[in-house]
Amino acid sequence: MLALLQTSPPLFGGFLFVLGLLVGSFLNVVIHRLPKMIEADFRHECSCVDLPLDAERPPKPRYNLLVPRSRCPHCGHQIGALENIPVLSWLALRGRCSACSAPIGVRYPLVELATAVLTAWVGLHFGPTPAALAGIALTWALIALIAIDADTYLLPDSITLPLVWLGLLVNLGGTFVPLSQAVIGAVAGYLLLWSIFWLFKLLTGKEGMGYGDFKLLAALGAWFGWTALPVIVLLSSVAGAAIGIGQVVAARRGWSKPIPFGPYLGIAGWLTLMWGGTIGGLLFGGLG
Numbered sequence: 698m699l700a701l702l703q704t705s706p707p708l709f710g711g712f713l714f715v716l717g718l719l720v721g722s723f724l725n726v727v728i729h730r731l732p733k734m735i736e737a738d739f740r741h742e743c744s745c746v747d748l749p750l751d752a753e754r755p756p757k758p759r760y761n762l763l764v765p766r767s768r769c770p771h772c773g774h775q776i777g778a779l780e781n782i783p784v785l786s787w788l789a790l791r792g793r794c795s796a797c798s799a800p801i802g803v804r805y806p807l808v809e810l811a812t813a814v815l816t817a818w819v820g821l822h823f824g825p826t827p828a829a830l831a832g833i834a835l836t837w838a839l840i841a842l843i844a845i846d847a848d849t850y851l852l853p854d855s856i857t858l859p860l861v862w863l864g865l866l867v868n869l870g871g872t873f874v875p876l877s878q879a880v881i882g883a884v885a886g887y888l889l890l891w892s893i894f895w896l897f898k899l900l901t902g903k904e905g906m907g908y909g910d911f912k913l914l915a916a917l918g919a920w921f922g923w924t925a926l927p928v929i930v931l932l933s934s935v936a937g938a939a940i941g942i943g944q945v946v947a948a949r950r951g952w953s954k955p956i957p958f959g960p961y962l963g964i965a966g967w968l969t970l971m972w973g974g975t976i977g978g979l980l981f982g983g984l985g
Contacts, residue, residue, distance in 0.1 A: 706821060713820040713833070714813045718783040720837055721812030725805050728844040730762055732851055772797035783809040804844075812840055815967070822971060831867045832970050835860070835920060839963040842913065846959030852909025857916055864919030874922035882918025886926055887911045910958050917966040925969050928977045932965035933958065 737760055745754050759765075767776040774796035780786050787806040794801060815836050823829035838856055846852050861883055868879040890911045897905040917929055941956040968976060 709825060710817045710821050713817040717813030717816030718809050720816065721809035721840075722781065722783045724812055724837060724841050724844075725808050726762055726767070727841050728808065728848070730760070731841075731853055731855070732845060732849045734760060734762075735851065735853060769794045769796060769799060771799035783813075808840065808844065812837065815840070819971070827870075828872050831863075831872055834863070835970060836967060839967055843960040843963040846909070846957040846963075850907065850955060850957050852907065852913055852959045854909075854912065857909060857912040860916035861912065861919050864916055864921075867920065868922075873920060874924075878922030878924065879919050882921065882923040882926060883915045884918070885923045886918030887915035889926060889930070890914050906958050910962060913959055913962050913966075917962065917969070920966070921969050921973055925973050925977070928973060928980060929962065929965045929969055931980060932968060932976070933961035936964065937961040 737758060767781065768774060769776070771794060774794060780790065780795060784806045787801060787803075790801065792801050792803065793799065816833050819832040819836050820829045823832055838860055842852055842856055865876070865879055865883065868874055868876050873879075874882070890906065894904065894906055894911070897903070914926070914929065918926055921929070937956060937958055940961075
C-alpha cells in the first residue's frame with residue numbers, strides 16, 4: 698500500500714484529502730473545546746485559592762477533547778456517528794440540527810475542507826518524505842491556532858510550545874534548515890515580538906499583542922530559521938494591517954476593537970512552509 702501511494706500522486710493526494718477531512722473534524726473539536734478547557738482550569742484554580750492548605754479541593758468537572766460526546770448546544774441532542782461525517786453530514790442536514798433545526802455554523806465544514814485541501818497540497822508539494830509529514834503536522838496546528846485566536850484572542854501554550862520543540866526536533870537532521878539556524882530562529886522570533894511589545898507599551902501605555910504571539914513566532918523561527926523571520930513578520934504585518942483597515946472601514950467601527958495577530962502569523966508561516974525561499978527572493982532579492 699505504501700509503495701502504491703509513493704508511485705501514484707493522485708492516490709497519494711486522495712488519501713491525504715480523506716485523512717485531512719477526518720483530522721479537520723477533530724480540529725473543530727479542538728477549536729471549540731480547548732479555550733473552554735483553559736477557562737475551566739482557570740476558574741477551578743481561582744476557586745481553590747482561598748481554601749486552607751489541608752482542605753479538600755472541589756472536583757474539577759470532566760471536560761476535555763474526548764468527554765463529553767458532542768451535542769447540539771441548543772437542545773442537547775447527542776451527535777450520532779452518521780451526523781458526524783465530515784462535510785457530508787452538514788450538507789445532508791442542510792446546516793441544521795436534526796432534532797431542533799437550530800443552525801450549525803458553516804465554519805465546521807469549511808475547517809474540514811480547508812484541512813483536507815491543505816493536507817493534500819502539502820503532501821503533494823513535498824512528496825512522500827519526512828518533510829511532508831512534518832509540514833502536514835505544522836499545517837494542522839496552524840489551522841487550530843488561527844481559528845482559536847480569531848475567536849478568542851488566545852494562542853494556547855498547549856499548542857504553541859510543543860510546536861517550538863517539534864520544530865527543533867524536525868531540524869535535527871536539517872529537514873528545513875540547519876539546527877543552528879532553528880535554535881537562533883526560536884530565540885530571535887520570541888525576542889523580536891517581545892521587544893516590540895515592550896516598546897509599544899512604553900510609548901503608549903497599552904499592550905499591542907499577547908505573549909502567545911511571541912511563542913508562535915518563536916515556533917515558526919524554530920521551523921524555518923532566523924532568516925525566514927523577516928518574511929513572516931512582513932507578510933503577517935501587511936496582511937493584518939490591510940484586513941484590519943478593511944474591517945474598520947466596512948463596519949464603520951472604531952479602532953479600539955483589538956485585532957488578533959495570530960491568524961496572520963499562522964498564514965504567513967504556512968506560506969513560508971510552501972514557498973518561503975521564493976517569497977523571500979521576491980521581497981528582499983533586490984536588496985542584496
